[in-house]
């Protein structure tokens with residue numbers, strides 16, 4: 294018998310939450326013919342399983358602390374320092390704070406920075422995990438537009454910083470944004486860093502896709518221009534596998550104690566086993582070689598989806614080839630009814646994407662006809678077939694008008 298506790302009082306913020314679009318469409322994904330261009334899942338098939346197995350074995354045999362409550366793993370922090378050097382940032386071990394994935398890094402930072410109803414500057418289209426992290430603080434969001442080529446609108450950011458809104462933080466993804474896939478140009482990175490410093494407002498630079506650069510033009514992260522006001526969020530989710538749940542923050546050393554206390558309250562500040570596995574894998578492989586294989590693998594998929602969009606999609610659809618990340622962000626013609634398009638694609642054509650609305654803070658007509666397409670997980674054949682099916686849905690909807 295179903296039981297409900299009518300007297301249980303949940304926090305006010307829970308009244309406004311709904312399952313994400315991602316969760317909802319998973320329920321359709323069982324059929325073998327189904328093609329998902331929806332969720333942002335990495336393709337873990339290149340993960341060297343024998344190395345993972347060897348690494349786990351070595352830890353179990355030789356590391357007595359691997360099942361114990363322990364301090365965050367110093368060797369892993371040192372490896373991250375080395376990794377960040379490849380990314381264009383010179384940082385120190387005592388600036389690295391290990392987290393349970395980027396998502397926890399974001400949650401801890403906002404918990405450290407936000408009060409109830411604090412003001413935040415974000416783009417209108419934004420990673421929903423950030424919105425989930427800030428929800429309990431009922432923040433006031435000041436949204437700025439995103440330029441398809443240059444990313445977050447810097448003039449708008451400065452206008453808000455100059456106003457009396459008193460923002461507490463700025464959140465952005467500088468490389469291969471989720472959902473819009475934009476990589477912010479170098480000069481804009483410098484400007485953003487100097488705005489953060491000038492106005493004393495930290496930027497959370499969420500960077501799951503910076504290493505996945507397809508055109509040999511990887512830019513240094515914004516934190517490389519200012520390590521005091523930019524808080525960097527890194528993760529192994531897209532470099533190794535998301536299930537390890539290992540990520541990191543790079544923040545000034547004096548903030549580490551606050552983060553430690555918050556993390557202790559969240560998960561006792563350890564993930565001894567996972568951290569050791571990741572560290573051992575990094576000892577046993579050359580991560581830069583592995584990432585290069587990932588880049589080559591995803592680049593072929595990026596090209597396949599681009600070619601399919603060029604071949605099948607209406608000529609007035611707008612999209613750009615992303616330099617980083619795992620998504621295409623497409624603006625479809627205004628006549629398309631997005632709700633109908635999504636339903637028909639999912640139910641009648643067995644193909645999924647994420648409507649842009651799932652990422653937008655301001656739901657208005659100008660923002661409604663975007664879609665996000667993932668290319669990391671589907672095969673080359675599925676990519677072509679998926680885009681072809683979407684074009685058939687568009688043709689069907691056109692016939693109806």
Ligand code: PMP
Pocket residue numbers: 333393394395396397420422466471499501527528529530535539540
């Ligand atoms: N930030 C962004 C922009 C993401 O796209 C994701 C994952 N899709 C995350 C954070 C969370 O990553 P993790 O698995 O490391 O928690």
